[in-house]
Amino acid sequence: MNDQKIPFTGESKRLDSFLKSVYPDYSREFVKKIIHSGAVKVNGKAAKPALELREKDLVEISGAGQDDTGLKLKDMTVYEDKSILVINKPAGLLVHPTDSNWTRDLKSLEIFKDTLAALLHSEMADKYGEGVERLGIIHRLDRETSGVMIIAKTKKAQDDLLVQFRERTVNKTYLGAVHGAIKNDFFTINAPIGRESGDKRLKVWEYGRESLTEIRLLKTNGKYSHLEISPKTGRTNQIRVHLSYIKNPVVGDMIYSKSPFERLMLHAFKTRFTHPETGKTMEFKMEPDKDFKRLVKELLK
Incomplete structure (x- = not known):
């Protein structure tokens, strides 16, 4: 997206409708996000999507958008070679914009600088091999979840890792703090997850997709519990949905439990997979940050 x-x-038209005609490949919702980000001004002033444009109004579109996060990939990097990048994503960093239009026009990421995708685009553009899609993002973590993520740098690595995720040969382990007492040292939650038509939230639902999560108890004080969690399937929000379903929601989960807290108490602690080039087993462990450890200690004291 270039500055324009x-x-x-012509005849009066809403600002969002006008921009949709300028960027026909963008959805109306994405256009509204661009306007709300502050990247669009009319006659030098911030504007709303519903503003009626009139003859001789000057529409200015800037790539400035949201403020830079101040984060750098080098500060997150755990491992890198010619095929893959492994990072420790901090809590609060969105992996990519929720609208898929960014995949069609990577310059639109200049509007959404507070995303991992924007960092990858600005700092890794010259490191990708030909044919890599979605900036090598092959899986995601929720904005408030921290921890290990794998990024593909070549088409071969991307294709291979996608197969590993699809065939469930990538082993992921999370650490989490939940409300309530957990009585069993180890158990599984085998409950399908889906979304009814018109419902924005996922839930355990008989018509959903197969979903399996293994839970290991680390510590409990009766009011809160510290867990090691291994999702065996990769459904969106799987851990949060399953733990909410058994009435032990993740502390800080404002979607599935409405439990206000300093942060979502979920961290992607360990990931094991097969290197797409060498065939070697790769395992990366990243301890939670100091705040996560402090909060777990406070909850379980």
């Missing part, structure tokens, strides 16, 4: 100054001509 466009004089408006």
